[in-house]
Amino acid sequence: MHKRLVFLSLMALMFVACSSDANVFGEYKPIKNGWDKNEKVSFEFQPKDTLNAYNLFINLRNDDSYKFSNLYLIVNLDFPGGKTVSDTLEYEMAKPSGEWLGKxxxxxxESKLYYKENVVFPTMGTYNIAIEHAMRKNGTVEGITSLKGITDVGISIEKSAEK
Incomplete structure (x- = not known):
């Protein structure tokens, strides 16, 4: 009984020590049977304050059926009141040797990719981040209709260490 109590206490302590209060928001959405080129993966969140700075991350899970070493994304950040910031982003997904960069x-x-650093959300309300892929094969204009290998798309928002 005493060993069990010590073990449970150590496990609880490890759980508390390993959890981070820097993470403010995090969510994943599954991609079923390939990521359609017209499919936007959207996330809504409401910041808790308008003073602190945050780092925004795009989180991706991929498997071995992903055939590319990079990934192009179009990301729209919609603010309350109608303002939208749109970014076209490129991320490396694999080393030149073909070894995946994710963990x-x-x-x-799983890859945790920087999206924006030290963002202050100026107004209270609902924000939306919409992510779509912009992948195409070399030499083609048309985008890839169904991008295989991306299994989940997510975002996380963490408190910035800087103010």
């Missing part, structure tokens, strides 16, 4: 022990890899 994970199996064929599923």
């Amino acid at each position: 994970g022990f199996s064929s599923l890899k």
